[in-house]
Amino acid sequence: YGKNTIKFLRLHTEGKKHFVKEVEVCAHLRLTSPQEYLEGNNSLVIPTDTIKNIVLVLAKKNGIPSLEQFAIDICNHFMTTFCQVAYVKTYVQEVPWQRLHEDGVPHIHSFICVPDGIRFCEAEQCRNGPLIVFAGIKDLKLMKTTQSGFEGFYKNEHTTLPERHDRILCGELFCKWSYGECKDFDFDCIWKKIRECILEAFAGPPDCGEYSPSYQKTVNCIQMLVLSRVSQVQVIEVVLNNTFYNVVDMKNLGLTNDKEVLVPVEAPYGSCACTLGRK
Amino acid sequence: YGKNTIKFLRLHTEGKKHFVKEVEVCAHLRLTSPQEYLEGNNSLVIPTDTIKNIVLVLAKKNGIPSLEQFAIDICNHFMTTFCQVAYVKTYVQEVPWQRLHEDGVPHIHSFICVPDGIRFCEAEQCRNGPLIVFAGIKDLKLMKTTQSGFEGFYKNEHTTLPERHDRILCGELFCKWSYGECKDFDFDCIWKKIRECILEAFAGPPDCGEYSPSYQKTVNCIQMLVLSRVSQVQVIEVVLNNTFYNVVDMKNLGLTNDKEVLVPVEAPYGSCACTLGRK
Amino acid sequence: YGKNTIKFLRLHTEGKKHFVKEVEVCAHLRLTSPQEYLEGNNSLVIPTDTIKNIVLVLAKKNGIPSLEQFAIDICNHFMTTFCQVAYVKTYVQEVPWQRLHEDGVPHIHSFICVPDGIRFCEAEQCRNGPLIVFAGIKDLKLMKTTQSGFEGFYKNEHTTLPERHDRILCGELFCKWSYGECKDFDFDCIWKKIRECILEAFAGPPDCGEYSPSYQKTVNCIQMLVLSRVSQVQVIEVVLNNTFYNVVDMKNLGLTNDKEVLVPVEAPYGSCACTLGRK
Amino acid sequence: YGKNTIKFLRLHTEGKKHFVKEVEVCAHLRLTSPQEYLEGNNSLVIPTDTIKNIVLVLAKKNGIPSLEQFAIDICNHFMTTFCQVAYVKTYVQEVPWQRLHEDGVPHIHSFICVPDGIRFCEAEQCRNGPLIVFAGIKDLKLMKTTQSGFEGFYKNEHTTLPERHDRILCGELFCKWSYGECKDFDFDCIWKKIRECILEAFAGPPDCGEYSPSYQKTVNCIQMLVLSRVSQVQVIEVVLNNTFYNVVDMKNLGLTNDKEVLVPVEAPYGSCACTLGRK
DSSP, rough: OOOEEEEEEEEEEEEOOOOOOEEEEEEEESOOOHHHHHHHOOOOOHHHHHHHHHHHHHHHHHOSSHHHHHHHHHHHHHHHHOOTEEEEEEEEEEEEEEEEEETTEEEEEEEEEEOSEEEEEEEEEEETTTOEEEEEEEEEEEEESSBBBBBOOOOOOOOOOOBSSSSSSSEEEEEEEEHHHHHHHHHHHHHHHHHHHHHHHHHHOOOTOOOOHHHHHHHHHHHHHHHHHHHTTTEEEEEEEEEEEEEEGGGGGGGGOOSSSEEESSSSEEEEEEEEEEO | EEEEEEEEEEEEEEETTEEEEEEEEEEEEEEOHHHHHOOOOOTOOOOOOHHHHHHHHHHHHHHOOOOHHHHHHHHHHHHOOOEEEEEEEEEEEEOOOEEEEEEEEEEEEEEEEEESSSSEEEEEEEEEEEOOOEEEEEEEEEEEEBBBBBOOOOTTTTTTOOOBOOOOOEEEEEEEESSSSSSOEEEEEHHHHHHHHHHHHHHHOOTTTOSOOHHHHHHHHHHHHHHHOOTTTTEEEEEEEEEEEOOOOGGGTTTTOOOOOOEEESSSSSEEEEEEEEO | OOEEEEEEEEEETTTEEEEEEOOOOOOEEEOOOOHHHHTTOOOOOOHHHHHHHHHHHHHHHHOOHHHHHHHHHHHHHHHHHOOOOOEEEEEEOOOOOEEEETTTTTEEEEEEEOSSSSEEEEEEEEEEEEEEEEEEEEEEEEEEESSBOOOOOOOOOOOOOBBSSSSOOOEEEEEEESSSSSSSSOOOHHHHHHHHHHHHHHHTTTTTOBSSSSSHHHHHHHHHHHHOOOOOEEEEEEEEEEEEEOOOGGGGGGGGOOOEEEEEESSSEEEEEEEEEEO | EEEEEEEEEEEEEEEEEEEEEEEEEEEEEESSSSHHHHHHHOOOOOOOHHHHHHHHHOOOHHHHOHHHHHHHHHHHHHHHHHTEEEEEEEEEEEOOEEEEEEEEEEEEEEEEOSSSEEEEEEEOOOOOOOOOOEEEEEEEEEEEEESSSOOOOOOOTTOOOBBBSSSSSSEEEEEEEESSSSSSOOOHHHHHHHHHHHHHHHOTTTOOOOOSSHHHHHHHHHHHHHHHHTTTTTEEEEEEEEEEEEOOOOOGGGGOOSEEHHHEEEEEEEEEEEEEEOO
């Protein structure tokens, strides 16, 4: 198979107001015959350069109504146009440009990059198979400074970790979910709703939070809340890359450190992941 | 000289509400004698490990009232405690944790990382010299989709660039300014005000923007606005790393691309920089 | 499942001669029950910290005879010791320290880091299943300045790429292969032999090279040569991330550029991949 | 001032043998008047695009005899051609392509990237001033597994570091030196000689090494050896970014770890630097 990454910016205007989307598109093709590998016969090969042109032309003609719709458009184009394509997958990722505001007033053509979680989606299709759409968020860094512990774990002669009932929970989240039959979804609206669910499940109620007995349980809470609130989601995968923090021992510096100064632990670096679907 | 980087988190609570600052501190020392280099005599050398302990102890004792105050505290400690130190510079950079909000309600102990410009500061002092404080913002990515051009530049036989009166202006900003005599400044408040000046000067009025004839002129506008609005700033340096975008030529694809689809130009990659002070 | 990364250095000496291996180990566990996710019951969970201790203890007791043997040892330990482990995968990657030489004389305890392709391996096992071992090389950057072209590809209205019979072929290689039944393999020796095969298949004979009609065909040549020369390899996957170079058009600068000055094309960025096994 | 980065490849052939240089050039200009900043008057500005063209045309016409000569050529061109240029600095860095060998036989057109220290140089000139040439090596990672300690350092109540007489010395070296009057230097030959001096001074004699009482002293040894052996070097700057390794304490795992298993210490991360010239 072959893969190609193209980065570009799509600009459109309504009156004097500008709208901008900058995306990175990665198209992934598998042909019906591997003859270009085995025989060096290029007659069915669609060059990277052509794939780039197609993506740019589709962006020009259709715009980018939503990342998901754009990914679907690309898949459809390749399946419809090239009978030698057996499988196509399109990944689209957004550069998080947000409209600039001055004293609360939105600016008509200025933007600031705010990477607090990157939105992406995927559309994939085998010839004669259904078109499947995924969406997700990545590089979302979150921290809870209390209401987190880790106790009652398995112990043997290699265990040196003490039990803790009040630690920092910090990590980088990756979430990816699949939609069932894609009818007339408002992908932008659903994505925002899911992002809110993730934050809510991670943090708990604003006035008191909710105790997390492990990174694993927090992963599960996120999945359960999304599945319960957003009916369009069929399966949800969550990966949480953990950053551990140790309370600095200041005894031999003559001080008591009551979880006031902590250092991140670079290694071991852990992550936990789970995929959950509906029955 | 020697340099050391320490990363840690300072947590403090008021009632049930948590406040968090995660910083990276880099301390830079020069000793009065280079004997450890020339003779391998370590008797005056302050180990990296000791510097780390000092920074953590100061954070524990004083907290981090502001990045600037913390940098000043560290400088003062080294100058006061170690007579073998001839020069000290402290750089402090913040991990941009922001309090999480659920439906507009602030969460008491949950945070999200929002890297839309990183705040940093520097304090430096030579023995018997004044303590000088700098502050700044870096990695601030901004874009204007119109009201920018580049015309009337120098031309000769190596010129191939066409004149443009409506292009994308996009770049990553680095700003660093120095304060004069540091009395009782509200460093947090001043920093926020300067950030707003930068955005305003970059973008112009929200309803129409302001035409930029070059990256250089935009750099200058930022400097002029900060100097005019913020009296505590003595000198301001601005570096703008440019990202150029080319309108994709779609003629041989049979289409007219009216600044709708653009691709970032990876090379040549430019930057312009200027330092401006008061008379 | 959970994943953990640990980086460490294993030193051993023979007489006055030092030997060093610095590795990054990533252990990947799946337990028989997901109760820690669903119920927050940690009683079967093996903490990251314990996993780190086990890896370090194994390194201390057994050393690292080869990356592959070390990965096998870790898998065996987890399967034998913890009945709650349903699946274990161990990834081991080497920091490419090479002994320093002075005028051809090897130094007894000094090393230089030479990252011309990174060696890695993987061992994985399901409970009651066979132990499978993979090895590989990654981040291997290669270039041919001639004997490469791309012609006869599929063309339609979106094609703008010209045919080329003499271009630069440049890319970053990733190769991963699996061994069949792992008996008493000399993993170090086999790995070196495969690396030589890769270079030979990429470059062709030293005095004339061999024409490559596409990146895809070069990928296939590498696979075929490895499979034909190294009987222990059962399946081989090759991914080639392409860097394209364009001959700079200097016509409007009054010069003829006969493939003398070329610039790398950042986007579109392509890659091709293929997995090939024995019949 | 303005800065521009251009990356390209220069290919030349002698008979059937190919020679390749891939470089990154960064040109840095300051004009006699800051009118483009203050007034938005672009009439003296040399666009990034023109600078790119000039660098490529010089590479096409002159080739890249050595990095240093190429940097000198660029400086000369800008000073001679543009009277509005007050200052020019050119930085040139090499992608470390090495000719591929098969069984010791050099390949006529295939190369492998071997980044064991990156070569770079700088040429700078003020109008009416001398042309100054610097050269250097960066990203050179070295390790000594013994013959290194750190003892007799300054101690006070914040000291927790134990004295050590047998530790790992590991770091990433940056060296930059200036040449005096640049006559007819063989820059390639001198650079190779200096690289050998650096390795020799770092490691000591191959059969026994040489004890290093500190990172600082090792930095000085490198400088002294280069200055004593290479008469063309006037001033030499060395920066050593230290990676510390801790012997893992395995007492509560029931084992004695005799400097066999060590882990890199991520923070505090230190560096020491010194600039030394001739009297």
